[in-house]
Amino acid sequence: MRQLFALVPYMTRRPLLLWGGLACLALTAVFTSLIPKAVGGAVRVVEEAASVRGPGGAIVIEWPRLWSAIGLLLLFSTLAGLFRFGMRKMIIDVSRLAERDFRDGLFRHLLSLSPSFYDRTMTGDVVTRLSSDIDALRTVMGPGLMYLAQTVITVPLILVLMMLIDVPLSLVALAPLVIVPFLVLAFSNELHRRSREVQDQMSTLSNMVQETLAGQRVVKVFNQEAAEEAKFGEINEEYVRRGLRFARLFAGFFPLLHGVFAAGLMITVWVGGVRLMSGAIDFGDLSSVLLWIFELYWPLISLGWVMSLFQRGAASMERIREFQREVSDVADREPAPTPLPARLRGEIEFRQLTFTYPGASTPALTDITLHIPAGRTLGIVGLTGAGKSTLAALVARLYRVPPGTLFIDGVDINALPLAWLRRHIGFVAQETFLFSESIEDNIRFGRPEAPRSEVEIAAELSQLDDQIAGFPRQYETMLGERGINLSGGQRQRAAIARATLLSPPILILDDALSSVDTDTEDRILRGLRGVMRERTTLIIAHRISTVMHADEIIVLDGGRVAERGTHAQLILREGLYAQLHEKQLLEAQLEAVD
Numbered sequence: 001m002r003q004l005f006a007l008v009p010y011m012t013r014r015p016l017l018l019w020g021g022l023a024c025l026a027l028t029a030v031f032t033s034l035i036p037k038a039v040g041g042a043v044r045v046v047e048e049a050a051s052v053r054g055p056g057g058a059i060v061i062e063w064p065r066l067w068s069a070i071g072l073l074l075l076f077s078t079l080a081g082l083f084r085f086g087m088r089k090m091i092i093d094v095s096r097l098a099e100r101d102f103r104d105g106l107f108r109h110l111l112s113l114s115p116s117f118y119d120r121t122m123t124g125d126v127v128t129r130l131s132s133d134i135d136a137l138r139t140v141m142g143p144g145l146m147y148l149a150q151t152v153i154t155v156p157l158i159l160v161l162m163m164l165i166d167v168p169l170s171l172v173a174l175a176p177l178v179i180v181p182f183l184v185l186a187f188s189n190e191l192h193r194r195s196r197e198v199q200d201q202m203s204t205l206s207n208m209v210q211e212t213l214a215g216q217r218v219v220k221v222f223n224q225e226a227a228e229e230a231k232f233g234e235i236n237e238e239y240v241r242r243g244l245r246f247a248r249l250f251a252g253f254f255p256l257l258h259g260v261f262a263a264g265l266m267i268t269v270w271v272g273g274v275r276l277m278s279g280a281i282d283f284g285d286l287s288s289v290l291l292w293i294f295e296l297y298w299p300l301i302s303l304g305w306v307m308s309l310f311q312r313g314a315a316s317m318e319r320i321r322e323f324q325r326e327v328s329d330v331a332d333r334e335p336a337p338t339p340l341p342a343r344l345r346g347e348i349e350f351r352q353l354t355f356t357y358p359g360a361s362t363p364a365l366t367d368i369t370l371h372i373p374a375g376r377t378l379g380i381v382g383l384t385g386a387g388k389s390t391l392a393a394l395v396a397r398l399y400r401v402p403p404g405t406l407f408i409d410g411v412d413i414n415a416l417p418l419a420w421l422r423r424h425i426g427f428v429a430q431e432t433f434l435f436s437e438s439i440e441d442n443i444r445f446g447r448p449e450a451p452r453s454e455v456e457i458a459a460e461l462s463q464l465d466d467q468i469a470g471f472p473r474q475y476e477t478m479l480g481e482r483g484i485n486l487s488g489g490q491r492q493r494a495a496i497a498r499a500t501l502l503s504p505p506i507l508i509l510d511d512a513l514s515s516v517d518t519d520t521e522d523r524i525l526r527g528l529r530g531v532m533r534e535r536t537t538l539i540i541a542h543r544i545s546t547v548m549h550a551d552e553i554i555v556l557d558g559g560r561v562a563e564r565g566t567h568a569q570l571i572l573r574e575g576l577y578a579q580l581h582e583k584q585l586l587e588a589q590l591e592a593v594d
């Protein structure tokens, strides 16, 4: 529970709203508790009128007294209502605003974490913590706080008011109610457990739906609709079963509580009657006490509910804290060299770099020594899993680079401010990711202020311009869920346009032309060659045709540089590269025959 105190700073950020809300809360409790008192006053007038008859048995009501009692009742009810409105408004506002700030903070933190965090964390898990776990915290700050404070103020207040009327009656009447919080607590654990079961099953169900729908093409071509349907049916069935288990417990719980309160009322009527006849109290007093018993009903029950809210909140906070404790393993730590050059030249040097992914047992790259002068193009080929993407990721410092092994413009990459470094790198990742925005905004992603003319030049360079012209709204065409879907090759070209728009001194193309036909590839490369003259370019590819014009080509094998040289030199070596080349030539010839 202690971890929930971390929410306090978020709530006190708006002190007026918070204290105003709490003041309203206290006043609501006071006026609500006074209502039975006013009712008692009115009953007293009526009772006296009924028992003390005037001459000839006529009923005499003291109207001014009755009206003032009713007026008081009206006044208390109205004030209680008004303050309740103020309380809800202000406290709920505080909790919503605090929730927003908290979520903003967590999202900012999540953005700062490096890919290695996301490698070992499921996206669904991140989303749940950002949504329903934070929602649980809001429930603590809003309804949780509100009902807790209400109970804390109302219960003692009513006890005092009752005691002021008649101590023995109060003690007897309250006796059965003492067990309510215990009863609620006992049940709340079980209720909590069962509601948790329901929630968990809901997660399972939504995960299953999400995966099946995301992979619906796979499901269809493998003819697995019936199997998926059956699996869903089972999960859904279990959800209902758990829901019913929860409902059964609930169904038993409320009658039990009602029973306790009914016992309280019965004892009050009985003992109250005795006290009435002995003259210790009058009818008005008895009515007040009965009403107070009713008023205690909700605060006492809500106590258990509030406890479970706090428990749930504490559990969620713990889950969120796990993420908050994470620190990026590539954050800027070392002081930047001063002065930083205004612009990067783009010289890249690896010195005996060995790199192992966090959590992996064997290195993905071993003893890489490589010098790429500024403005040169390096081609990288190698079988799948050879370490090509890893090499590229390290140049963008997406993972923690061992100190003294990778230098950009002669400076250890760890000493370069991350944001500054990445501003100078255009990266086309192996898996293209585009946002559900317009094609134009996608290309502009790294430079939101770039004018349309530059976007068009970038699209032209990546050979996407002709196709954009054919889209329903050209550059404003929306992509993804709200628009059209691009083909694999179109997506890659959009990603290339996005990277070249930055005119970066270092350009990295990780298998960026794999889904493009060889003719288009040729045109893109020719276009890029003009651009590449001034930039250091890393081109990763499986096709020899993509890299053959590079200044130098390396062949990675099992994380090591197996061969290096120009295209001509590598062919002469008759190694892995030459084999690949031969195989691909053969394939091309076969295709031509088709």
Ligand SMILES: Nc1ncnc2c1ncn2[C@@H]1O[C@H](COP(=O)(O)OP(=O)(O)OP(=O)(O)O)[C@@H](O)[C@H]1O
Binding pocket: 119, 357, 358, 360, 364, 382, 383, 384, 385, 386, 387, 388, 389, 390, 391, 430, 511
């Ligand atoms: N995020 C990661 N965490 C742990 N290991 C990884 C991670 N990414 C890649 N690896 C491992 O590192 C090795 C090199 O992977 P890498 O992605 O660099 O290969 P690649 O040459 O790009 O292959 P491909 O041609 O298939 O793209 C592989 O053995 C892979 O399993």
Ligand SMILES: [Mg+2]
Binding pocket: 388, 389, 390, 430, 510, 511
């Ligand atoms: Mg790769």
